Structures are given as C-alpha cells and as structure tokens.
Amino acid sequence: MPSSMYAAPQASASNGVGNGAGKPHVLVVPYPAQGHMLPLLDLAALLAARGLALTVAVTAGNVRLLAPFLAACPSVATVVLPFPSSPFLPTGCGENTRDLPVDLFRPFMASLAALSAPLLSWCKSQTHGVTAIVSDLFTGWTLPLAEELGVPHVAFSCANVHYLATTHSLWRRMPTRLHLDDADETVTFSEAPGSPSFPWCSLPWMFRMHVPGDEVSETIRRIFLWSIESSCYVANSFAALEEAYVEHPLPDLMAKRVFAVGALSDAVRNCDERGGKPAVAPAKVAAWLDGFDDGSVVYVCFGSQQALSPVQAACVAGALALSSVAFVWAVRSGTVVPEGFEAAATAASRGMVIRGWAPQVEILRHRAVGWFLTHCGWNSVLEATAAGVAMLTWPMGADQFINAWVLAEAGVAVPVAEGADTVPDAGKMATVMAAAVAKEGESVRERAVELGRKAAAAVAEGGTSYNDLEELVRVLSVID
Numbered sequence: 001m002p003s004s005m006y007a008a009p010q011a012s013a014s015n016g017v018g019n020g021a022g023k024p025h026v027l028v029v030p031y032p033a034q035g036h037m038l039p040l041l042d043l044a045a046l047l048a049a050r051g052l053a054l055t056v057a058v059t060a061g062n063v064r065l066l067a068p069f070l071a072a073c074p075s076v077a078t079v080v081l082p083f084p085s086s087p088f089l090p091t092g093c094g095e096n097t098r099d100l101p102v103d104l105f106r107p108f109m110a111s112l113a114a115l116s117a118p119l120l121s122w123c124k125s126q127t128h129g130v131t132a133i134v135s136d137l138f139t140g141w142t143l144p145l146a147e148e149l150g151v152p153h154v155a156f157s158c159a160n161v162h163y164l165a166t167t168h169s170l171w172r173r174m175p176t177r178l179h180l181d182d183a184d185e186t187v188t189f190s191e192a193p194g195s196p197s198f199p200w201c202s203l204p205w206m207f208r209m210h211v212p213g214d215e216v217s218e219t220i221r222r223i224f225l226w227s228i229e230s231s232c233y234v235a236n237s238f239a240a241l242e243e244a245y246v247e248h249p250l251p252d253l254m255a256k257r258v259f260a261v262g263a264l265s266d267a268v269r270n271c272d273e274r275g276g277k278p279a280v281a282p283a284k285v286a287a288w289l290d291g292f293d294d295g296s297v298v299y300v301c302f303g304s305q306q307a308l309s310p311v312q313a314a315c316v317a318g319a320l321a322l323s324s325v326a327f328v329w330a331v332r333s334g335t336v337v338p339e340g341f342e343a344a345a346t347a348a349s350r351g352m353v354i355r356g357w358a359p360q361v362e363i364l365r366h367r368a369v370g371w372f373l374t375h376c377g378w379n380s381v382l383e384a385t386a387a388g389v390a391m392l393t394w395p396m397g398a399d400q401f402i403n404a405w406v407l408a409e410a411g412v413a414v415p416v417a418e419g420a421d422t423v424p425d426a427g428k429m430a431t432v433m434a435a436a437v438a439k440e441g442e443s444v445r446e447r448a449v450e451l452g453r454k455a456a457a458a459v460a461e462g463g464t465s466y467n468d469l470e471e472l473v474r475v476l477s478v479i480d
Contacts, residue, residue, distance in 0.1 A: 023053055023128075023479075024052050024053065024131045024132065024476055024477045024478075024479060025052075025053045025054075025055070025126075025128050025129065025130050025131050025132075026047060026052050026053070026054050026055075026130070026131065026132045026133070026134055026476055027054075027055050027057060027079075027123065027130045027132070027133045027134070027142075028040065028043075028044045028047075028054055028055065028056045028057070028133075028134050028135075029056075029057045029119075029133065029134070029135040029136060029139045029142050030056065030057075030058065030136055030139070031109075031112075031136035031137075031138040031139050032058070032059065032061075032062050032095060032096040032097065032112075033096065033097040033098070033138075034096070034097070034098050034304045035158060035303070035304070035377055035378070035379050036136050036138060036158045037062075037065065038158075038265075038379060039156075039158045039236045039262075039264045039265070039379060040134075040136055040156050040158065041056070041066070041069045042236075042264035042265065043134070043156065043234065043236075043261065043264055044056060044069070044073070044076065044134075045069065045072060045073050046261075046264075046469060047134075047472075047473065047476065048073045048075055048076050049073075050470075050473045052473065052476060052477065053075070053077075053128065054073075054075075054076045054077070055076070055077040055078065055079055055130075056069075056076060056077070056078050056079075057078070057079045057081060057115075057119055057122075058078065058079075058080060058081070059080070059081050059082065059083040059095045059115070060080050060081075060082065060083065060095070061083060061094065061095030061096065062095055062096055063078070063080055065096070066078065079119070079122050081115050081118050081119060081122075082118065083095050084111055084112070084114035084115055086107070086110075086111035086114065088107030088108075088110060088111050088215075088216055089104065089107055089108060089111050090104075093108075098304055106206065106209060106216055106217075106220060107216050109138055109206075109220055109223070110215070110216045110219035110220055110223075112139065112141070113141040113219055113222075113223060115141070116141045116142065116144065116145055119142070119145060120145050120148065120149075123145065123149055124149075129149070130149060130151060131151055131476075131479050132146075132151050132152045132153075132154065132475075132476045133145065133146045133149075133151060133152070133153050133154065134154045134156055134234070134476070135153065135154070135155060135156065135227075135230075136155075136156050136158070137155050137156065137157045137158075137164070137167070137224070137227050138223065139223070140155065140222075140223040140224060140225070140226035140227035140228075140230075141222075141223055141226060142226075143226035143227065143229055143230060144226065152231040152232075152475070152476070152478075153229075153230045153231055154230055154231060154232055154233070154234055154472075154475075154476070155227040155228075155230035155232075155233050155234070156233075156234045156235075157233060157234070157235045157236065158236055158378060158379065159235070159236070159237075159378040159399045159402075159403070160235060160236075160237040160241070160242055160245075160378060160399075160402070160403065160406055161235045161237050161242050161245040161246055161258055161260060162192070162196075162242060162245050162402055162405075162406055163204075163378070163399040163402045163403070164233060164235055164258070165189075165192055165245065166189060166192070166203075166204070166402060167204055167207070167224065168224070168227075168228050169189055169191070169192070170203065170204070170207045171207065171221055171224040171225060171228070172225070172228060184199045184200070184201065185199065185200050186198070186199055186200075187199075187200055187203060192245075193244035193245060194244065196405065198401060198402070198405070201419075202395075202401035202402075202418075203401075204398060204399060204402075205397055205398060206220060206398075230256070231256070231475075232256050232257040232258070232259065232475065233256060233257070233258045233259070234258075234259045234261060234472060235258055235259070235260050235261070235262065236261070236262040236263065236264050236378065236379075236382060237260045237262045237263075237382075238260055238261075238262045238263060238454070238455055238458040238459075238464060238465045239260055239458065239464040239465070240451065240454035240455070240457075240458060240464070241385065241406065241410060241451065241454075241455070242260070242406065245258075246258060246260045246464075259468040259469070259471065259472045260464065260465060260468055261465050261468050261469045261472065262382055262455075262458070262459075262465055263382040263383070263385060263386040263455050263458075263459065263465075264382070265361060265379065265382055265383045265386060277357065278356075278357055278358060278359040279354055279355060279356030279357055279358065280354050280358070280359070281359075282359040282362040282363075285328065285352065285354070285358075285359060285362065285363055285366075286362065286366055288328075288352055289328070289363070289366045289368040289369065290368070291349075292326050292368040293368065294367050294368060294370070295367075295368070295369070295370025295371075295437070295445055296325075296326055296368060296370060296437055297325070297326045297327060297328065297366075297368045297369045297370065297371075297437075298320075298325050298326070298327045298328075298369075298370075298371045298372070298373055298392070298433060298436070298437065299327070299328050299330075299360075299363050299364060299369050299371070299372045299373070299389070300316065300320070300327055300328065300329040300330065300372075300373040301329070301330040301358060301360060301372070301373075301374060301375075301380065302332070302335075302374070302375040302394070302396070303332070303374075303375050303377045303380060304332060304357075306332070306375050306396055306397075306420070307332055307333070307334030307335045308335045309423075310336050311423050312422075312423055313331075313335050313336055313337055313338065314338050314426075315423055315424055315425075315426045315429065316329070316373070316426075316429075317337060317338045317341045318338075318426030318427075318430070319424075319426045319427075319429035319430040319433060320345070320351065320430075320433070321341070321344070321345075321430075322426060322427060322430035323429075323430040323431075323433040323434040324350070324434065325350075325433050325434060325436075325437050326350045326351065326368075327345075327350070327351050327352070328351075328352045328353075328354065328358075328363055328369070329351070329352070329353050329354070330354045330357075330358035330360065330363075331353055331354065331355050331356075332356075333355075333356070337353060341353075360380070360383060361383050361387075364383055364384050364387040364389050365387045369387075369389055370389060370390060370436075370437060370441075370445055371389065371390050371391065371392055371433075371436050371437060371441070371445075372384045372389050372390070372391045372392065373391075373392040373394065373416065373433075374391050374392070374393060374394070375394055375395060375396050375400055376391075376393050376394070376395040376396075376400040376401075376403040376404045376407070377398075377399075377400060377403070378399060378403055381403050381406075381407065382455075384448075385412070385448070385451055385452060385455050386452060386455045386456070387452060388448055388449040388450075388451070388452025388453070389448055389452070390412055390413065390414070390436070390441065390444045390445045390447075390448035391407055391412065391413040391414070391448075392413070392414055392415075392416045392432065392433065392436060393407060393408075393413045393414070393415050393416065393418075394415075394416055394417040394418065394422075394424075395418055395419075396419065396420040397420050401418070404418075410447070410451060411444065411447045412444060412447050412448040412451055413444070414432060414436060414441070414444060416429050416432050416433075417429070
C-alpha cells in the first residue's frame with residue numbers, strides 16, 4: 001500500500017474476494033468521471049488497508065483507469081460490466097465523461113442505470129456475498145440492489161457536505177422552475193446552516209436542466225432520490241472546513257449520519273500516476289520550481305473537463321504576462337495557448353506550460369507554489385487546501401459555485417471571475433494576481449497555510465477525518 005496521512009495498517013493479500021467467506025465484502029461503484037472516480041478509489045484504498053474485502057465495479061472502457069489503484073491495492077478485486085446500449089447515446093460513444101461532449105453528460109448518467117441488472121446478477125452469483133455497497137452519488141441506481149440483497153447502501157459524495165445537502169434539498173423539494181430570464185433570481189436554502197443563497201444560474205446544472213416528464217430528466221431525478229434513501233453518507237471533506245455542516249444532523253440530509261473523511265487525496269500521495277500518466281515528470285517540475293521563493297508561484301489549471309475558449313485562454317495568458325508572476329499552467333486538450341506566449345515565458349525563465357495531465361498534487365505541495373488559479377472543482381480545491389495553497393477562483397459550472405462560496409467563507413480564496421462563458425478583463429486579473437503574490441495577499445495565504453495544518457490534523461491519528469473513517473469501517477464491517 002502507498003503511504004497515507006491516515007497511518008493505516010497494511011492489508012493482507014488474503015483479504016481477496018475468493019478467500020474471505022464470512023468476512024465483510026464491500027462492493028464499490030464509482031461514477032465514470034475523473035473527478036468522481038479518483039476520490040472514491042482513494043477511499044477504497046483506505047478501506048482495503050483496514051482489512052475489508054473490496055470489489056470495484058467498472059465497465060470495460062474504464063478498466064485501464066484502475067491500473068495505478070490496483071497496483072497499489074492488489075487485494076482489491078474488480079467486476080467488469082459491459083457498457084449498456086442506450087437509445088440516448090450514439091453507438092460507440094466513450095465510457096467516461098472525459099471522452100464525451102458536455103451535451104451527452106446527462107443521457108450518459110441516465111444510461112448507466114441499465115447496469116443495475118447485470119450487477120445484481122453478479123452479486124447473486126458470488127460465494128462470498130456482498131455485505132455492503134458504497135456507491136457514488138451519481139450511481140444511486142445501486143440502492144435497489146442493496147435493498148434486494150438486504151445490505152446497507154452508503155452514498156459517496158466526491159464534493160463537500162454543503163453541495164451534498166444543497167443537491168438533496170433541490171431534488172427532494174423540486175422548487176418551481178424559474179424562467180430563463182430569471183437566471184439571477186436568488187434561491188435560499190433556509191434549512192441549511194447560515195441559510196445560504198445562490199442565484200438560479202449558479203445552482204447545479206443537472207437540476208437546472210430538469211424537464212418534467214422527460215425520460216432522461218426523470219431518470220436522473222430518480223437516481224438522486226435513491227441516493228437520498230441511503231443508510232448514511234460519506235463526503236470528501238473535513239470538519240474544520242465545514243464545521244456547521246458536519247457537526248450537527250442536517251434536515252436536508254434527513255438527519256442521517258455524514259462521515260467527513262477528507263482530504264482523500266492524501267490516501268495515495270506516493271502514486272505518481274494517480275489519475276493518469278503525467279505529461280511531465282514531477283521531478284522535472286520540482287527542479288524548475290526550486291528556483292523560486294516560497295509562495296511566489298501561481299499554478300493555473302481548470303480541470304480535466306473544462307477547455308477554455310480561445311478568447312478566455314488569451315485573457316489568462318495576457319494576465320500572466322501583465323502581472324509578471326511566475327507560473328505553471330497545466331493546459332488541457334482543446335485549449336489553445338496564444339502563439340508566442342509559451343516561448344516568451346520560457347525565455348524569461350518565469351513560466352512553464354504543461355500540455356496534458358499534470359502532476360498536480362506534487363506541484364501544489366512544492367514550497368514555491370502559493371496560489372492556484374482554479375475552476376473550483378472539489379478535488380482541486382481539496383488538493384490545494386491540503387497543501388496550504390490559497391486560491392484565485394473562477395467557478396464555471398456543476399458544484400463549483402458552491403465550492404467557491406465555501407472557500408470564501410473560509411477566507412482562503414480571492415475571486416477573479418465567474419461563469420463558463422465569462423471573459424474577464426486581462427488587466428484586472430493581472431492586478432489581482434500581482435497583489436496575491438505580494439504583501440496584499442499575505443493574510444489570505446496565512447489562512448490557507450493554517451487550514452492546510454488543520455487538514456493534516458484531520459487525517460492524522462485521532463483527527464476528525466481519521467475517526468470518521470474508523471467509524472465508517474465499523475459500519476461496513478457489520479454482517480447481519
């Protein structure tokens with residue numbers, strides 16, 4: 001097993017599915033999207049290290065993504081399911097959201113519900129029966145399987161508890177859909193701590209796209225409602241970041257137990273290929289960063305799903321050039337960096353552009369990196385938080401507006417833009433960047449460093465996340 005901030009005991013190879021009759025056997029069902037799979041596999045690694053027999057269910061097209069995880073956790077088994085044919089999807093489409101256009105995300109999610117039948121047949125065929133199911137929030141169709149098998153169902157959220165509660169509130173209550181011209185109208189969550197409010201346009205888009213009576217929409221709603229019926233919830237967060245949402249039962253979650261076990265990125269911190277093979281070796285990036293002062297470098301990345309438009313990429317490049325800050329920019333496929341920008345930054349010895357998958361965790365943990373220009377995807381947020389890095393926020397969709405709100409409440413972030421179609425002013429963004437790495441940004445950085453210490457304490461032995469994980473293991477270890 002890789003080293004872990006949780007200081008977990010080593011799992012025995014004898015915990016494989018075929019050798020554990022009479023022992024707990026947990027079926028783990030991830031949602032095939034990079035941001036969902038990584039934290040759930042991190043959780044699975046911790047559960048396996050604590051002696052639970054695990055089987056991870058994936059479709060054939062996602063098997064290769066498990067390779068680093070399975071290499072680190074050889075006791076974990078897999079069940080490979082055929083990708084379902086669906087009237088909602090074109091023939092031969094990808095089996096992971098990173099291979100799909102955005103307009104197919106919703107029909108893709110709905111189509112995966114057809115995996116319930118073959119997965120149930122597999123469960124019933126096992127001599128070492130499944131004793132619990134841990135399933136992504138987006139694969140709530142596993143709840144009826146758990147009910148038929150008579151075993152607990154645990155819903156896993158790759159996001160924070162605030163998002164989990166907000167999502168459940170929306171799908172349970174289904175407030176009247178606002179008209180498109182009311183995109184800025186405020187929706188208030190009165191039962192949540194602090195009664196937070198968000199404009200309609202900032203709510204999770206899966207909900208905003210709901211059309212009553214539409215088969216895809218109703219299937220997605222049913223998936224979320226199934227997740228709400230779970231025995232309990234697990235969230236990739238920690239108490240010091242969301243104290244009000246963790247310490248007391250939430251009406252929006254039907255007062256059910258929430259295990260906050262984050263930050264899970266620390267579970268496999270020595271796995272260089274977590275999430276993919278880096279386009280640049282971590283050692284090469286670290287050697288380049290070694291030439292800069294502590295906290296003086298801005299890391300820029302907008303996640304694996306979001307490609308900047310040419311004008312947005314030009315804005316980011318312009319801001320980096322005008323600010324004169326040192327930077328590392330991880331550019332995903334589909335984002336076009338302005339011609340000449342990379343050469344100029346390289347010549348000035350103050351910029352590095354990485355095209356493809358970047359060793360993000362290693363970059364954020366380098367002492368020279370003090371700020372992160374991010375789309376506020378929760379995995380990225382937690383990786384930065386655990387590293388004690390402050391953030392420049394540009395939320396674009398999904399849970400990202402809520403994530404940005406959580407960061408603002410914690411005082412560890414500065415907003416620079418908002419919205420997937422927004423084109424910020426390069427000069428204004430440059431001013432914010434320059435101020436962040438200067439004296440003006442010191443107080444935010446200090447709070448980020450302190451939050452990083454609290455994140456480390458949470459997963460250390462006796463910490464809040466460590467204790468929640470141990471309690472979760474006890475729940476999953478009960479065999480009726």
